[in-house]
Amino acid sequence: MKIHIVSYNMAMGKNGEDRNKIIKSKEAALEVFENGFSNLYKQDPEGVWLICVEEINKNDGGNQVEQVKDSLEQTTSVKWYTHRNKNGVSLDGESIAVFSNYQNIGEKEKISLPGGKWGSYRVAMLLEFEIAAGKKLGLVSTHFIQPSEDQDPEGEKRKDSMSLILERIREHFNDANEPVIICGDLNVFDTSSSDIYNIPKDDDAIAVYNNTIGQALEAGFKKGYQPTRDDITYHAWDDPSNLPSDKSWGIFDYILVRNGSSTFGDHEIINFKNADSIPASDHKGVHLQLDYSEGGSSTTIEWGEEIQFPDESSGFDNDSILAIAMNNENHLVEVHCDEHGNHYYMVGYLRFNKYNLNDSDDTGTAYIEWNTADTASQVYETGQGKRIAVAIDDCDNIVEVHTDSDEDDHRYRVGKLALEYNDESKPSWKIDWQPADSHNYDTGKDLAVAMDNKMNIVEVHRGQSKKHDQELSANIGKVVSSGDSQTSIEWHDEGNSYTDGYNPAVTMNDNLFVVEAHRGNDHKEQHYYRLGVLDPSKKDISWKVTSKFDDSNDEDVTGVAVAMDNNSNVAYVYTTETTKDIWYAIGNIDTANNNILWNTGNTIGINAQCSKIALTMDNNHNVIVVYFKSGESIPYYRVGKLIKAENQ
Structure with missing residues (x-):
C-alpha cells in the first residue's frame, strides 16, 4: 500500500x-x-x-x-x-x-x-x-x-x-x-x-x-x-x-x-x-x-557506481583497516588507521541524485559529500593498534573502539558531531571527543561495535590469549553523562563468551535485535551468523539462533560485515580469497521462528582486497559498502538501495 x-x-x-x-x-x-x-x-x-x-x-x-x-x-x-x-x-x-x-x-x-x-x-x-x-x-x-x-x-x-x-x-x-x-x-x-x-x-x-x-x-x-x-x-x-x-x-x-x-x-x-x-x-x-507492507523482505540491492575516496584523504595505506557508520540523518563517520597506528576520521553526508559531485545533470547516483574541516581526514590518536570500529546514533553521538599499540588491550572513546568554522567562516563538521582521551575496557584482538538510539552498546571481539585465541565474546554497555559535557560508557561486567571464530562483526537496531557474523575457526570457507535480543535491564543478550551461512560458494572467506535497520532487514557482505569478489545477501528477521530468512548468492562484482571491507545502512533502505581494491591504498565505496520484493 x-x-x-x-x-x-x-x-x-x-x-x-x-x-x-x-x-x-x-x-x-x-x-x-x-x-x-x-x-x-x-x-x-x-x-x-x-x-x-x-x-x-x-x-x-x-x-x-x-x-x-x-x-x-x-x-x-x-x-x-x-x-x-x-x-x-x-x-x-x-x-x-x-x-x-x-x-x-x-x-x-x-x-x-x-x-x-x-x-x-x-x-x-x-x-x-x-x-x-x-x-x-x-x-x-x-x-x-x-x-x-x-x-x-x-x-x-x-x-x-x-x-x-x-x-x-x-x-x-x-x-x-x-x-x-x-x-x-x-x-x-x-x-x-x-x-x-x-x-x-x-x-x-x-x-x-x-x-x-x-x-x-x-x-x-x-x-x-x-x-x-x-x-x-x-x-x-x-x-x-x-x-x-x-x-x-x-x-x-x-x-x-x-x-x-x-x-x-x-x-x-x-x-x-x-x-x-x-x-x-x-x-x-x-x-x-x-x-x-504487511510482510515480505528486501531481496536485493541496486548498487550505484563505484566512487573512490578523495585523493587528499590521509592515513590510508596497504595495511589500513577501516570502519564506517551512518545514521538516519544521512550523517556518516569513517575511521581508519595507518601502518604506524595513527587513527583518522572522516565525516560525510549522503547526497542523492542531482546533488552529485559535479553539479551536472541528474545521474541517479548517490554519493558521500565529505565534510571535514580543512582536510578530508583528521588524525585523532597516535601510536595505537590497527583494529578499529565505530558507531553513530541519530543524535550524532559516536562511539569508537580500537586496540592499543600492543594489539591486545581494547580502548574506547565517545564523541559527538559538532559544527566548526574556518577563517573564512565556512562551516564544517568535526568530532568533539568527550573526553579527548580514550579509556581501556577489555583485552582481545578483532573487534566491532554497534549502538542504538537509546545509547545501548554491543561490542564483540576475539580473545586475547593464545589459549583462548579463537574465543568470541560480547560486551554490553551504555553511554552515560559524567558531567561537564563529558561522557563515558558504563560497561556491564566482563565480556561473555558465545562461540569460537575470527573477524566478528555486529549490528543492532532500536527494537533491541542484535545480529553477529564471523568467520569459522576450522574451515575458512564457512561463515556464521547469530540472532539475539538485547535485554538492557538484565545486561544480557539472549541468543535465539546460531547458523552457518548457507551459500554455494566454496572459496575461503577473508572478511565479513553486517548491518541492520529498524524494519528487520539485514544486509550481509563478505569477501573471498581467490576471486576477491564482494558477495552480499539480504535477509529479514523472522520473529515467529527466531531466525533470519536469507536471499543469498549475489555478488557486487568488485575485485576487492582481502579482509578490508565495511558496511552500514539506515532505515531508508540506503546501504553503503566500503572496500579496498587490490594494489591500491585509497579505498572505494558504493551506495546501494534495498529493493523490496512483493509480499508472498
Whole structure:
C-alpha cells in the first residue's frame, strides 16, 4: 500500500499584502491550492492520501475547509473526508485540517498546545486509521507557535508542544511496531546541515532544534527525508531561488515517521503558484510517499557506481583497516588507521541524485559529500593498534573502539558531531571527543561495535590469549553523562563468551535485535551468523539462533560485515580469497521462528582486497559498502538501495 503524506502551510495572511509578489485575493490563492492538491492526487489515484494543512481559515470568515473538500471531490470524482481542529480562543482563528480519500479514519484526540500572546494557542490532532486488517497507523497533524521575540524566543513552548504530542502518542500507540507520523509547520529551523538555514538574529536555533526535533528522534522517529538546500520550505514571500542573506529562511515543515512496517519512498517539495508564477504561500509544502507492507523482505540491492575516496584523504595505506557508520540523518563517520597506528576520521553526508559531485545533470547516483574541516581526514590518536570500529546514533553521538599499540588491550572513546568554522567562516563538521582521551575496557584482538538510539552498546571481539585465541565474546554497555559535557560508557561486567571464530562483526537496531557474523575457526570457507535480543535491564543478550551461512560458494572467506535497520532487514557482505569478489545477501528477521530468512548468492562484482571491507545502512533502505581494491591504498565505496520484493 502506498501512503502519501502532504504537509502545507496555507499562509495567505495579511503579512504579505504589502509585498509586490503576492496573490492579493485569498480566494485566488485558495484556488491555487485546490488545483495543486487535485493534481497531486492524480499522480497516484490508487494510493491513500493524507493532506495536512495549517493556517487554513486564518484571518478569514469563510469555511475554507469545506471549499477545499468540495473542490477536491469535483476535480477528482472521489469522496474526500475531512478532520479539523480549530482554536476558538485565538483571535486569528488558528486552524489545521486533514483531507483524505480514505474513509476508515478515526479521531483519537484533539490537543491544545502552548501559544503566545493574544491567546493564540496552537493545536494538534491525533488520528488513527486502519491500513490493513488489524494494522493501524497514527497521524499527528499540528502547527507550533512561531519563534519570534514576542511569542517563543527561547523555544520552550515548542519543546513543550513536542513533549505533549509524544506523551499522547505513547498513550494511544504504545507498540513501537505501529507506524506513526507527525507532520506540520513546527516553526523549528532544521539545523542538521549548515547549508539549509539562515537565521541572522537567532543564535539558539541549534539548541531549539535539538530540544524539539531531537525529542522525536530520541523517541524513535526519523525525518522522512534529509533536506538539502533545494528543500527549503520557509521563504517569507521572497524568491526561494535567491534567498537573501539578511533574512531568515530554512526548513520549518516536517514529516517525522516512526516506521513500524513502512518504508520511505520518494519525497518532493511543492511550491504552488498561480499563472503568473506567484506563490500562494510564504511556505512550500512537503510530499512524502510511504510504502506500507504487511510482510515480505528486501531481496536485493541496486548498487550505484563505484566512487573512490578523495585523493587528499590521509592515513590510508596497504595495511589500513577501516570502519564506517551512518545514521538516519544521512550523517556518516569513517575511521581508519595507518601502518604506524595513527587513527583518522572522516565525516560525510549522503547526497542523492542531482546533488552529485559535479553539479551536472541528474545521474541517479548517490554519493558521500565529505565534510571535514580543512582536510578530508583528521588524525585523532597516535601510536595505537590497527583494529578499529565505530558507531553513530541519530543524535550524532559516536562511539569508537580500537586496540592499543600492543594489539591486545581494547580502548574506547565517545564523541559527538559538532559544527566548526574556518577563517573564512565556512562551516564544517568535526568530532568533539568527550573526553579527548580514550579509556581501556577489555583485552582481545578483532573487534566491532554497534549502538542504538537509546545509547545501548554491543561490542564483540576475539580473545586475547593464545589459549583462548579463537574465543568470541560480547560486551554490553551504555553511554552515560559524567558531567561537564563529558561522557563515558558504563560497561556491564566482563565480556561473555558465545562461540569460537575470527573477524566478528555486529549490528543492532532500536527494537533491541542484535545480529553477529564471523568467520569459522576450522574451515575458512564457512561463515556464521547469530540472532539475539538485547535485554538492557538484565545486561544480557539472549541468543535465539546460531547458523552457518548457507551459500554455494566454496572459496575461503577473508572478511565479513553486517548491518541492520529498524524494519528487520539485514544486509550481509563478505569477501573471498581467490576471486576477491564482494558477495552480499539480504535477509529479514523472522520473529515467529527466531531466525533470519536469507536471499543469498549475489555478488557486487568488485575485485576487492582481502579482509578490508565495511558496511552500514539506515532505515531508508540506503546501504553503503566500503572496500579496498587490490594494489591500491585509497579505498572505494558504493551506495546501494534495498529493493523490496512483493509480499508472498
